[in-house]
Amino acid sequence: MDPAPHRVLRARWVVPVSLPPLADGALVLRDGVVAEVGFWRDVSRHWTGPVVDLGEVAVFPGLVNAHCHLDYTGFAGQIAPTASFADWVKSITSLKGQWTREDFARSWRTGAAMLMTGGVTTVGDIEAVAELLPEVWEATPLRVISFIELTGVRGRVDPHAILQAAMARAGALRHGWSQVALSPHAPYSTVPELLRLVAAASAQRGWPVSIHVAESAEEFEMFHAARGPLYEWIARNERVMSDCGGVTPVGHLDRCGLLGPNVLAVHANYLESDDIATLARCRTSVVHCPRSHAYFGHRPFPFASLVRAGVNVCLGTDSLATVERQPAALRLDLRAEARAFLAAHPTASPQTVLEMMTVNGARALGLSGRAGELKPGADSDLIVVPAAGAAAGAVAALVHDEAPLAAVMIGGAWVVGGDRVRPGGETGGRGFGFDSRE
Numbered sequence: 001m002d003p004a005p006h007r008v009l010r011a012r013w014v015v016p017v018s019l020p021p022l023a024d025g026a027l028v029l030r031d032g033v034v035a036e037v038g039f040w041r042d043v044s045r046h047w048t049g050p051v052v053d054l055g056e057v058a059v060f061p062g063l064v065n066a067h068c069h070l071d072y073t074g075f076a077g078q079i080a081p082t083a084s085f086a087d088w089v090k091s092i093t094s095l096k097g098q099w100t101r102e103d104f105a106r107s108w109r110t111g112a113a114m115l116m117t118g119g120v121t122t123v124g125d126i127e128a129v130a131e132l133l134p135e136v137w138e139a140t141p142l143r144v145i146s147f148i149e150l151t152g153v154r155g156r157v158d159p160h161a162i163l164q165a166a167m168a169r170a171g172a173l174r175h176g177w178s179q180v181a182l183s184p185h186a187p188y189s190t191v192p193e194l195l196r197l198v199a200a201a202s203a204q205r206g207w208p209v210s211i212h213v214a215e216s217a218e219e220f221e222m223f224h225a226a227r228g229p230l231y232e233w234i235a236r237n238e239r240v241m242s243d244c245g246g247v248t249p250v251g252h253l254d255r256c257g258l259l260g261p262n263v264l265a266v267h268a269n270y271l272e273s274d275d276i277a278t279l280a281r282c283r284t285s286v287v288h289c290p291r292s293h294a295y296f297g298h299r300p301f302p303f304a305s306l307v308r309a310g311v312n313v314c315l316g317t318d319s320l321a322t323v324e325r326q327p328a329a330l331r332l333d334l335r336a337e338a339r340a341f342l343a344a345h346p347t348a349s350p351q352t353v354l355e356m357m358t359v360n361g362a363r364a365l366g367l368s369g370r371a372g373e374l375k376p377g378a379d380s381d382l383i384v385v386p387a388a389g390a391a392a393g394a395v396a397a398l399v400h401d402e403a404p405l406a407a408v409m410i411g412g413a414w415v416v417g418g419d420r421v422r423p424g425g426e427t428g429g430r431g432f433g434f435d436s437r438e
């Protein structure tokens with residue numbers, strides 16, 4: 001940990017993301033907030049305090065993971081991909097039934113540590129087990145927006161009661177930076193009245209809303225054609241199905257009044273052109289989770305059409321329950337999502353992917369100006385990538401390479417790799433801030 005509340009970081013590259021990279025850049029940090037970003041030659045003219053020269057590295061803002069389920073981290077590799085989406089939902093529901101509260105808590109903490117090592121400093125997390133809060137928040141410096149998950153399939157459960165229970169829990173939660181919001185799970189697992197109530201409650205409080213939507217072909221079929229495996233299974237679970245037929249999942253959310261600039265539409269794989277126009281009109285963000293998309297073998301994600309329509313698209317990891325088994329241990333890792341995205345969308349530029357994992361995610365979560373970019377007033381959350389060459393090479397190293405990050409800072413304190421940063425570091429030269437990692 002680096003306790004200095006007031007200091008300058010100097011680096012070969014400072015990449016603010018919302019501005020072009022700065023060669024021989026400097027960041028003035030004050031009380032956990034970025035006070036100034038500029039070239040070292042300018043900052044050094046008036047700066048008289050301590051300087052940490054990080055050397056041959058690029059400094060980026062901390063990454064923003066817009067969609068995760070930390071409490072499912074321990075389900076890694078437990079469910080083989082299923083032919084039917086409904087079967088997958090049944091599998092994870094069954095696994096969840098076998099876990100204790102402590103299993104979920106351990107899983108959450110493990111996932112948080114994985115994200116942080118991989119450079120994520122802010123996460124929008126879906127909380128299936130809201131009882132874990134605020135205990136798990138206290139176990140990590142990660143900034144967490146915890147979306148309390150709401151489901152209401154069974155018609156006899158009053159949506160008002162579901163919302164009231166969540167709000168009672170949310171109202172009692174306080175801990176540092178982390179905050180709560182609501183996530184109606186998906187159109188198929190909720191009823192229209194619950195969506196309307198969540199929209200009103202969230203708008204009143206200025207909260208973001210996260211919802212899985214148009215994730216699978218079966219969900220699209222359920223709303224569009226009022227049939228299919230998901231329709232039949234959900235109907236057997238006593239959901240009132242009168243809202244199905246003749247509408248798309250996105251169209252359903254729109255007519256329930258849920259969509260707006262505070263909403264994260266997670267997945268959005270199965271869209272009609274009207275849906276893309278709807279998302280753009282409502283200024284709703286879309287969260288794409290590339291490894292989850294590949295695991296289910298969905299049809300190609302309509303990235304280009306969404307971007308062309310002006311939709312804010314950002315990246316999420318989803319949970320490790322939907323990452324295909326690999327020889328290596330599975331890890332929650334937003335940079336691995338970036339690589340998977342580029343494998344499926346090879347013409348996307350590294351800069352585009354960098355924006356998806358920083359400023360776009362911050363915008364989706366209502367954190368523009370505070371997270372995902374290095375600018376005065378932003379939280380001092382940043383990551384350090386070894387980079388001796390050009391700025392483009394540094395961006396490529398972040399989004400293409402698997403090499404570990406050199407360090408991660410949250411709120412002005414080093415949370416990863418701080419032992420490699422020499423305290424003080426008032427070298428006057430270049431390349432002395434980091435000890436050799438060999």
Ligand SMILES: [Zn+2]
Binds near residue numbers: 068318
């Ligand atoms: Zn999810």
